[in-house]
Amino acid sequence: MDKKKLKGGIFNRISDTNLLLCITIVIFLIMYISAIVFLGGGFKKPQMFFNILNNEAPLIITACGMSIVMISGGIDISIGGVVALVCMSCAVYIDKTPGGGNVWVSMLIALGIGLAFGIVQGYLVAYCEIQPFIVTLAGMFFARGMTTIVNTDPFNVENSAFRKLKDTRITIPKMGSYTKKGLYQAAYIEIGVVVAIAIVVVLFLVLRYTKLGRSFYAVGGNPQSALMLGINVKRTKFLSHVICGLMAGIGGYVYFLHVGSGAPSHATGMEMNAIASSIIGGTMLTGGVGNIIGTLFGVLSLSSIQNIVSSAGLGQAWWTGITIGGMLCLFLLIQSIVMWAKKRSLKA
Amino acid sequence: MSNNDTKAPANKFFTVVKKVVSHQMFIPIMALLILAIVNLAFDPNFFKITLGKNNAGNPILSGPLITILDYGAETAILAIGMTLVTAAAGGQDISVGATIAIAGSAMLRVLCGTNPSPDTIQAPIIVAFLVACLVGIACGAFNGALVSFFKIQPMIATLILFTAGRSIAAWINYNKLPVVPDPKFAYFGGIIPGIPVPTPIFIMLACVIIMALVLKFTNLGLYTQSVGINEKSAKLNGINPIAIKFIAFVILGLCVAVAALIKVSRISTINYSVIAKDIEMDAILAVALGGNALSGGKFNMWASILGAYVFQFLTTTLYKFNIASSALPAYKATVVILLVFFSxxxxxxxxxxxxxxxxxxxxxxxxxxxxxxxxxx
Structure with a gap:
C-alpha cells in the first residue's frame, strides 16, 4: 500500500505535459545510445546527429507550429502544401525574374505566404467556426494545386547569392571525425539549424512565460472555462493558426535553403510527420497538453528511427514505414497507459 | 412553428423557404444543381448517354453522367463507413487509402500466389474477396481497438496505419506487382459482358441498400448518434460506447475491402504508393459536404453519399474544362471552402x-x- 501511495505521489507531482516529455526524452536517449552501442559505425560520429538536425530543421520548425495549434485544440494539415508552395514561389522568384531575384525579398515572400495561409485559415476556424480539419485540408489542396500552377516542373536554383547562403556551414569545434583515409572532417550545421533552435527557444519561452502562451493551454484544455477566465478564446485560436502559418512559411524557406530547388512533390506528407512528432513529443490532439521541447525530441526520435532502420541492414524500403508505424503505436500505447494509470492513482 | 400559422401567408412561404434552406440536404443538392447547370450551359450534350461498344464488342453506356456514377462509387462506399465512424467517434479515419492498399495487396497475393504473373488464378475470386474482407476488418478492428479501448483520438490512432499501411502492402507481395490473368476479375471495376452499366454502380447500390436496411431494422443508427452526442449519458442508458465505436470502425473496414475490390479490379494490378491516394481526404470531405458535423453526433448517411457524388461531379467537370490534373486540387479546394463556408x-x-x-x-x-x-x- 505504501509503495502505491508513493508512486501516486510522484505521478501527481509531475504535470501531464512534463510526464509525457520525460517519457519521450528517456525513450529517445535509450534508442540513440543503444544505436551507438549495437550498431556503432556512423552513429559513433557526432556528425550523424548533426546530419539529423540538418535534414530535419524544416520539420522541427513546422512541427513547433503544429504543436501550438494542437495545444490550443486545433489541427493544421496544410503545412506540407504551404512548404511546397513557398519553395516553388521563392525558386521561381529568384531564378526566373530578369536579372535574378533578391534573396532577402524571397524571404519576405516566404513569410508572406505563410502568414496569408495562417490568417485566412485562422479566421475561418476561429471566427466562422468551421472545423479546422476541413479548413486546413482545403488549404493543403489549395497550396498543392497552386504550386503546380506557379510552375509545373521541378528545377534547381542556380542564383549565386542564393547558393552562397545555401552552402554556408557553421563548423563546430572539437566534434569532427576522421574518415577512413585519415582526413579530418569538421562537424558542421547549416543555417537552418540555427533558425530552428532559435524558434524552439522562442516558442518555448512564449508558451511558458507569456500570457498568450498560457492562454493556448487554457483554450485547448477547456474553451468554456477559458472563456470564463476572461480569455479571448476566438482570438487565441486565430493567433495559434497565424503562428502555425508563419512557422510553415519559415520552415518552407529553411526547406528551400536545404534542398535548393522548387518542386510540386516537395514536403509530401510533412504534415503527417509533424503531427507524428508532436504526438511522440507528448502533445495531445485533444488540446491543453504539450511541450515544444518534447516536439524537438519527437522530430529527433522520428528521424533517428529512420536512420537506425536504414543502417541496421533492413534494406527493403518497406521496413521504414512499418517501423515508424510500430514506434508510433508503441508511443501512443505508452501515453494511453500512463495517463490511465495516473488517473487511477489519483482516484485511489 | 405553431405560432407561424397565425401570421400572413407570405410569412408562411418564408418559413417554408427557411425550412428548405436550412435542411441538411440543401447544400449538397444545390451544389449538384449548380454544377449541372454550369455543365449544361457549356456543353448541351452533357447529360447525353450513348450506348456504344467497348473494345471487346460488349455493349456499354457512356457519357459524363455514367463516368461520375462509375468513378464516384469507391468514395461513396467509403463515405458510408466514414459517416458512421465520424458520428460515433467524433473523428475521422485517415488510414482508408493505406488500408485499401493492404486489402488489395492481400487479394492479389491470394489470386496470384507468389508468382507475379501466373497463367491462371490460384484461388477463386470469392475467396480472395473474403480474405480482403478479413484484412479490412482486421485493420478496422485495430483502429477501433485503439480508439475505443485505449481512448486515442481517431485521427492519431489511424495515423499509425496511414504511415505503415503502404509499406505493409508492399511487404505482402514483396514489392512485386502481380497481374491478375483472369478477365473475370476485371468485371468488378469494369462491366459484365451483356450488362451495359458499369459494375461499380451496382456494387455501390448494393452497399447503400444493405446500409439502409441495417439502419432501418437495427438500432445501430440511434446508438451511434447517442454515443456521438454524449458518450457518458449513452453509457448510463445501457449503450456500450466501446462496442459501438468498435463496430463503426469494423464496418468502415468492410467498406474499405469493397472499395479495394473495385480499385484493384479497375487495373487488375496494384501500385502500392499510388493506389487510392488521398481517397481518405475525399471521403472525409464527402461527409463534411453532406453537412455532417465532423465532431460527431447526428448524421445523415444519404447526405454523405450525395456529398461524395458532388465531389466526383466537380472533378469530372474540372476535367471537362481541360484543367491539368495536378492543378485540380486548387480549384477543388476553392469550391470546398465556399461550400463549407456557406453551410x-x-x-x-x-x-x-x-x-x-x-x-x-x-x-x-x-x-x-x-x-x-x-x-x-
Missing amino acids: APKVREMIGKGFKKMKDSMKNRRHKAATASEGEA
Missing part, C-alpha cells in the same frame, strides 16, 4: 442576422415614409 452554422447565423437587419431597416424606412406622408396629409 457553417455560424456563417448562416451571421448572414441571417444581416438579412434580418436589412429587412428591419427597410420596414423602418417604409414606416417612416408612411408616417411622413400622414403628417403631410
Whole structure:
C-alpha cells in the first residue's frame, strides 16, 4: 500500500505535459545510445546527429507550429502544401525574374505566404467556426494545386547569392571525425539549424512565460472555462493558426535553403510527420497538453528511427514505414497507459 | 412553428423557404444543381448517354453522367463507413487509402500466389474477396481497438496505419506487382459482358441498400448518434460506447475491402504508393459536404453519399474544362471552402442576422415614409 501511495505521489507531482516529455526524452536517449552501442559505425560520429538536425530543421520548425495549434485544440494539415508552395514561389522568384531575384525579398515572400495561409485559415476556424480539419485540408489542396500552377516542373536554383547562403556551414569545434583515409572532417550545421533552435527557444519561452502562451493551454484544455477566465478564446485560436502559418512559411524557406530547388512533390506528407512528432513529443490532439521541447525530441526520435532502420541492414524500403508505424503505436500505447494509470492513482 | 400559422401567408412561404434552406440536404443538392447547370450551359450534350461498344464488342453506356456514377462509387462506399465512424467517434479515419492498399495487396497475393504473373488464378475470386474482407476488418478492428479501448483520438490512432499501411502492402507481395490473368476479375471495376452499366454502380447500390436496411431494422443508427452526442449519458442508458465505436470502425473496414475490390479490379494490378491516394481526404470531405458535423453526433448517411457524388461531379467537370490534373486540387479546394463556408452554422447565423437587419431597416424606412406622408396629409 505504501509503495502505491508513493508512486501516486510522484505521478501527481509531475504535470501531464512534463510526464509525457520525460517519457519521450528517456525513450529517445535509450534508442540513440543503444544505436551507438549495437550498431556503432556512423552513429559513433557526432556528425550523424548533426546530419539529423540538418535534414530535419524544416520539420522541427513546422512541427513547433503544429504543436501550438494542437495545444490550443486545433489541427493544421496544410503545412506540407504551404512548404511546397513557398519553395516553388521563392525558386521561381529568384531564378526566373530578369536579372535574378533578391534573396532577402524571397524571404519576405516566404513569410508572406505563410502568414496569408495562417490568417485566412485562422479566421475561418476561429471566427466562422468551421472545423479546422476541413479548413486546413482545403488549404493543403489549395497550396498543392497552386504550386503546380506557379510552375509545373521541378528545377534547381542556380542564383549565386542564393547558393552562397545555401552552402554556408557553421563548423563546430572539437566534434569532427576522421574518415577512413585519415582526413579530418569538421562537424558542421547549416543555417537552418540555427533558425530552428532559435524558434524552439522562442516558442518555448512564449508558451511558458507569456500570457498568450498560457492562454493556448487554457483554450485547448477547456474553451468554456477559458472563456470564463476572461480569455479571448476566438482570438487565441486565430493567433495559434497565424503562428502555425508563419512557422510553415519559415520552415518552407529553411526547406528551400536545404534542398535548393522548387518542386510540386516537395514536403509530401510533412504534415503527417509533424503531427507524428508532436504526438511522440507528448502533445495531445485533444488540446491543453504539450511541450515544444518534447516536439524537438519527437522530430529527433522520428528521424533517428529512420536512420537506425536504414543502417541496421533492413534494406527493403518497406521496413521504414512499418517501423515508424510500430514506434508510433508503441508511443501512443505508452501515453494511453500512463495517463490511465495516473488517473487511477489519483482516484485511489 | 405553431405560432407561424397565425401570421400572413407570405410569412408562411418564408418559413417554408427557411425550412428548405436550412435542411441538411440543401447544400449538397444545390451544389449538384449548380454544377449541372454550369455543365449544361457549356456543353448541351452533357447529360447525353450513348450506348456504344467497348473494345471487346460488349455493349456499354457512356457519357459524363455514367463516368461520375462509375468513378464516384469507391468514395461513396467509403463515405458510408466514414459517416458512421465520424458520428460515433467524433473523428475521422485517415488510414482508408493505406488500408485499401493492404486489402488489395492481400487479394492479389491470394489470386496470384507468389508468382507475379501466373497463367491462371490460384484461388477463386470469392475467396480472395473474403480474405480482403478479413484484412479490412482486421485493420478496422485495430483502429477501433485503439480508439475505443485505449481512448486515442481517431485521427492519431489511424495515423499509425496511414504511415505503415503502404509499406505493409508492399511487404505482402514483396514489392512485386502481380497481374491478375483472369478477365473475370476485371468485371468488378469494369462491366459484365451483356450488362451495359458499369459494375461499380451496382456494387455501390448494393452497399447503400444493405446500409439502409441495417439502419432501418437495427438500432445501430440511434446508438451511434447517442454515443456521438454524449458518450457518458449513452453509457448510463445501457449503450456500450466501446462496442459501438468498435463496430463503426469494423464496418468502415468492410467498406474499405469493397472499395479495394473495385480499385484493384479497375487495373487488375496494384501500385502500392499510388493506389487510392488521398481517397481518405475525399471521403472525409464527402461527409463534411453532406453537412455532417465532423465532431460527431447526428448524421445523415444519404447526405454523405450525395456529398461524395458532388465531389466526383466537380472533378469530372474540372476535367471537362481541360484543367491539368495536378492543378485540380486548387480549384477543388476553392469550391470546398465556399461550400463549407456557406453551410457553417455560424456563417448562416451571421448572414441571417444581416438579412434580418436589412429587412428591419427597410420596414423602418417604409414606416417612416408612411408616417411622413400622414403628417403631410
